Amino acid sequence: MYRAYSQQNSPLLQPGKWLLAALVCIHALGCQRAGPLLSEPDTPQADEPYPFYQPENFPEATFPDDNRLTTSRVNLGKRLFFDPVLSRDGSISCGSCHLPEKAFTDGRQLSAGVAGRLGMRNAPSLVNMAFLPRFFNWDGGTPSLELQALVPLESHLEMDLPVHESVERLRADPDYVERFRMAYGTEPTVGSLTRALAAYTRTLVSADSRYDQYVRSGNQSHLTDAELRGMELFNNEKGDCFHCHGTDLFTSNGFHNTAITATIGDRGRGQITLNARDDGKFKVPSLRNVALTAPYMHNGSMATLEEVVRHYNRGGHAENPNKDPLMRPLNLSEQEIVDLVAFLNALTDEEFLERHRQDNQQP
Amino acid sequence: MKKATLYTAAVAVAFLLSCARDEDNKPQEPAATHAELLLDSHLKWGSAPLETQTLLVSTGEDSLSLDYAGMYLTDFVLIQEDNTELPLSGQVILLKTGSEQAFSLGQVPIGTYKGVRFSVGSAALNTKQPIDYESGPLALQDPGMWWTWNSGYIFMRLDGWVDMDGDGVASDDNSPLTLHLGTNNFAMPVSSLETTSFVISADGHNTLHMNVDLRELLNGVDLATERVTHTGNNLPLANKIKTNVPSVFSAE
Numbered sequence: 002m003y004r005a006y007s008q009q010n011s012p013l014l015q016p017g018k019w020l021l022a023a024l025v026c027i028h029a030l031g032c033q034r035a036g037p038l039l040s041e042p043d044t045p046q047a048d049e050p051y052p053f054y055q056p057e058n059f060p061e062a063t064f065p066d067d068n069r070l071t072t073s074r075v076n077l078g079k080r081l082f083f084d085p086v087l088s089r090d091g092s093i094s095c096g097s098c099h100l101p102e103k104a105f106t107d108g109r110q111l112s113a114g115v116a117g118r119l120g121m122r123n124a125p126s127l128v129n130m131a132f133l134p135r136f137f138n139w140d141g142g143t144p145s146l147e148l149q150a151l152v153p154l155e156s157h158l159e160m161d162l163p164v165h166e167s168v169e170r171l172r173a174d175p176d177y178v179e180r181f182r183m184a185y186g187t188e189p190t191v192g193s194l195t196r197a198l199a200a201y202t203r204t205l206v207s208a209d210s211r212y213d214q215y216v217r218s219g220n221q222s223h224l225t226d227a228e229l230r231g232m233e234l235f236n237n238e239k240g241d242c243f244h245c246h247g248t249d250l251f252t253s254n255g256f257h258n259t260a261i262t263a264t265i266g267d268r269g270r271g272q273i274t275l276n277a278r279d280d281g282k283f284k285v286p287s288l289r290n291v292a293l294t295a296p297y298m299h300n301g302s303m304a305t306l307e308e309v310v311r312h313y314n315r316g317g318h319a320e321n322p323n324k325d326p327l328m329r330p331l332n333l334s335e336q337e338i339v340d341l342v343a344f345l346n347a348l349t350d351e352e353f354l355e356r357h358r359q360d361n362q363q364p
Numbered sequence: 365m366k367k368a369t370l371y372t373a374a375v376a377v378a379f380l381l382s383c384a385r386d387e388d389n390k391p392q393e394p395a396a397t398h399a400e401l402l403l404d405s406h407l408k409w410g411s412a413p414l415e416t417q418t419l420l421v422s423t424g425e426d427s428l429s430l431d432y433a434g435m436y437l438t439d440f441v442l443i444q445e446d447n448t449e450l451p452l453s454g455q456v457i458l459l460k461t462g463s464e465q466a467f468s469l470g471q472v473p474i475g476t477y478k479g480v481r482f483s484v485g486s487a488a489l490n491t492k493q494p495i496d497y498e499s500g501p502l503a504l505q506d507p508g509m510w511w512t513w514n515s516g517y518i519f520m521r522l523d524g525w526v527d528m529d530g531d532g533v534a535s536d537d538n539s540p541l542t543l544h545l546g547t548n549n550f551a552m553p554v555s556s557l558e559t560t561s562f563v564i565s566a567d568g569h570n571t572l573h574m575n576v577d578l579r580e581l582l583n584g585v586d587l588a589t590e591r592v593t594h595t596g597n598n599l600p601l602a603n604k605i606k607t608n609v610p611s612v613f614s615a616e
Contacts, residue, residue, distance in 0.1 A: 142514040147495055151504075151512040163506055191504055192495045268596075273514050275547060275596045 048073045048183070051200075053131075056208035058216050058249045062131040068147065068196045070203060073184040078201025080180070081194065083361040087167050088160035089115050095153060095160075095198070098124040101357040104290035104350075105205060110301030114159040121158065121267065123301035125286055126294050128353070131203035133254050139283045139299045141256060142273045146199035164191050207289050207353040208249070212344075216249065224347055231344025234337055242313075242341075244327055245285045251348065256282035260317025260324040261298050269299065281323045290353070292346045306342045314338065396566040398471040401442075403457065405465040406616065407433065408577045416461050419527070419534055423579060426587035427527035428541055429534040432507050433578055434460035435520040439486050440469060443479040443556065456489065458501035458509065459576065466571075478561045480572065484552040484609055485519020485545070492517075511546060514596075519552065520545045520605075522578070526587045542592045543581075545602050550595055552609040573616035580611045 051070035055062055064070055081087065083096040098112040098120075099105040105127040111119045122139050130137070130146055137149040153159040154167060171177045171189035178188055185193040212232070215223040224232065234240030236247075245253050256270040258281035265271075271280035283299040297303040303312060316330040333341070407414040416430050437459055440452040450472065457467045489502075494510050494517075497503035502517075504510055509518045524541040527534035545552070557574060564570045585604055593601040 138513070140514075143512075144515055145493075148493055148512075148515045151495070151510075155508070155512050163508075164504060165506060190498055192498065195495045272596050275549065275599065 051075045051204065053204065054206045054208070056206065056213070056249075058213065059129070059206075059208060060132050060248075060250070062203070062206075063134060064131070064203065065145070065147070068200055070200055071184065073180070074197055074200040075204050077180045077184045078197035078199070079360055081198055082201050086170050086174075087154060087162060089162045092116075093160060096361050098153075098159075099127050101360050102293075102354060104128055104207070104293045104354070106294040108295065110296050112159070114156070115161045118158045118161075120156075122299050123296065126290065127202055128205050128207040128289055129250055129287055131206065132250055133252075136254055136256075136284060140269050140273050141284050146202050147195045150195040150198040150202075164194065168194060205353075205357065207350040209352040210289065210350045211347045213249070213350075225343065227340045227343040228347045229344075230337075231340035231342070232347075234333070234341050235344055239331065240333070240337070240341060241327065241331060246288050251288040252285045255285055257285060257325040257327065258282045258321065258323045259298075259313070260319075260321035260328050261300070261302060261312065263318040263320040265321065265323060267300065278323070281321065282325075288345060289348050290350055292349050293354075306345050307338065310338050310341050397474060399474055399564050399566050399568075399570055401469040401472045401564055402569075402571040403467045403469050404571050404573045405459050405467070406573070406575050407459070407461060407465060408575055409579050410577065414461065414578060416524075417535075419532060420579070422582045422585070422587060424582070424584070424586060426582075427530070427532065427534055428524055428587060429527075430461070430522060430524035430541075430578070432461055432521065432523045434458060434505070434507070434509055434518075436485050436489060436501065436509070436517060437482050438489055439483040439551075439553075441481050442472060442477050443481065445476045445478055445561065447478075456501050458505070460505075469572075472564055472570075474564050474566055476561055476563050479556040481556045482554055484554065485517065486551045487548040489519070490516040490548055511544075511594075514547070516546055516548070518544050518546045519550060520609075522581070526591055528588070539591055541587065542594070543601075543605060544594045545605060547595055550602065550606065552606050554610050554613050557613060557615040575614045575616050577612055577614070581605055581608050583608050583611070 048071040051072050051074070053062065053070055068074070081095075082099075083094050085091045085094045085097075087094060092115055093113075098107045098109075100107055107124045110123060111121070112124045113119055125139060135141075135144050137143045137146060138152065143149040143152060151164060154162060154164050168189050168191055171181070171194065181187060181189045181193050181197075184197060187193055211223045211228075215221065221229060235242040237243075245255065245257055247253060256279065258265075258269075260281075262281075265281040268280045270282035270284075271277060273279075291297075291306065295304060295306070297306070297309045303309050310333070313328075314331045314333045317324055317328040409415070409420050414430070414433070416432065418429060420428050420430065422428060435458075437457040438455065440455050442450040442452065444450060452469055452472065455469055459465060459467075492502050493515070494502060494504045507521065507523065509521060510516070511518060520543070522541065522543040525534040525536060525538045526541050528539045557572070562570075562572065582605075585601070585608075590598075590601045590604070592598060593605075595602045
């Protein structure tokens with residue numbers, strides 16, 4: 002219980018005890034070992050856990066012990082994600098290539114970084130990252146979302162700003178300094194910057210498409226006849242999509258060479274593992290909201306979903322030296338191609354789009 | 365009241381004297397069993413101290429200059445006289461141009477040793493991540509010693525220029541030299557610096573002096589055609605450099 006000292010009770014007002022207290026302090030300081038005086042470490046202010054949405058038809062999301070989701074961390078990450086201060090010339094933000102209305106892609110074959118420099122691969126969607134335990138980027142070169150954040154920040158072709166300089170810029174902004182202190186108990190640092198960006202990214206959960214409504218209710222009225230036929234094809238050996246795009250995440254998170262070119266240009270996963278058997282393999286992207294994420298493939302070379310389905314129906318380029326064994330002609334009819342595309346369109350999550358429509362409006 | 369003040373003063377005097385008394389009563393310290401070992405590195409080009417942004421000549425008679433050289437030394441093991449090995453766990457050194465080149469290897473047992481071995485980079489190093497460090501060798505560096513696109517430390521990095529037109533100038537109007545070696549399978553062990561034994565004593569300056577001759581690194585490398593590797597994109601060149609690594613280091 003809190004109790005205020007009255008002046009009469011205060012021992013510090015008795016002259017003899019004042020002298021004693023002062024001498025005790027002098028003694029304590031005089032006996033201290035040489036070396037820097039350490040202050041108490043800062044600790045984050047109490048903060049409410051972020052109300053993370055865990056869909057019942059998804060695997061359980063995982064969060065690093067040192068980056069639990071809190072509201073202040075997510076809000077900080079969201080602010081950083083859409084702030085061009087993190088790019089060399091202040092012209093682009095993470096959100097420039099990951100637009101909420103396009104399910105966090107940008108609609109371009111290759112994204113433009115600072116000074117219009119084109120990247121080497123298509124901007125991937127960022128939805129449902131919280132449910133993937135590892136392998137980020139098309140080649141899986143980064144093992145965590147925290148480390149992944151460094152890639153666009155420092156890449157010469159993207160934001161092109163050494164992360165130390167990003168941190169310095171943030172430290173010069175009193176508003177950011179306060180937000181970082183609130184979220185992580187520290188001034189802006191490399192660790193807290195990357196963790197905040199990862200925290201926000203983990204909240205991009207998309208699981209309320211008409212397909213999900215069908216899965217959860219069992220009510221077929223959520224899907225059209227064409228979509229139901231397409232779903233059947235998707236999940237059987239004839240359509241054979243499910244081997245790589247199975248589960249309700251619509252990705253195995255594995256790597257495959259789908260032979261979209263006759264030769265191996267970009268080594269993809271092979272560049273990371275230095276194993277020739279991985280040449281031309283790229284991470285299987287989730288198909289959630291896929292109708293919004295054109296153009297397709299790691300190099301953005303296919304403009305429409307129909308073009309993609311026809312590519313798989315052909316079995317890819319036969320000449321590709323490292324073509325995945327799963328790639329073979331599917332012999333789909335024209336109607337079956339239409340049905341598959343219809344099903345893929347049913348994976349659009351309007352509620353997700355509405356929820357994040359104004360993420361780029363700073364609070 | 366007067367009595368109380370006198371009492372207080374007596375206690376205060378006792379306090380002020382107590383520091384000295386603590387010193388007097390301190391128990392006899394046991395004989396030291398460990399002492400600090402320092403590693404004093406000398407970056408060189410041949411027998412001369414390495415200078416950056418200066419024209420250098422390789423053993424293959426190619427002219428070049430270096431802007432930066434950096435390498436992680438880790439997995440240190442001291443080899444005792446009786447051949448038992450003493451790993452110095454957790455020691456990671458970033459040896460680089462333009463920076464202090466003497467490092468503490470920590471407290472090690474007093475005794476006589478016949479050698480030390482270490483590795484340039486290691487897979488264990490890549491279990492760390494720079495976002496967990498705000499400073500020190502494992503934090504993000506400038507120039508970078510961490511590949512963002514393929515999460516892992518760059519075990520060895522050399523950046524510079526090759527004088528391709530033979531005008532005696534190797535600077536940014538020439539062809540860049542970019543040698544970046546890393547990935548888990550690319551640790552480069554240096555088996556031993558066991559040219560002479562050394563004693564670690566309690567009262568001496570225990571310093572290992574090591575020459576690091578970067579000219580040796582380019583033995584057999586034809587800079588007319590072999591100038592760039594990020595390891596995976598030019599494995600033959602990366603392997604050639606890896607083979608040269610042990611001859612770079614020698615005890616002074």
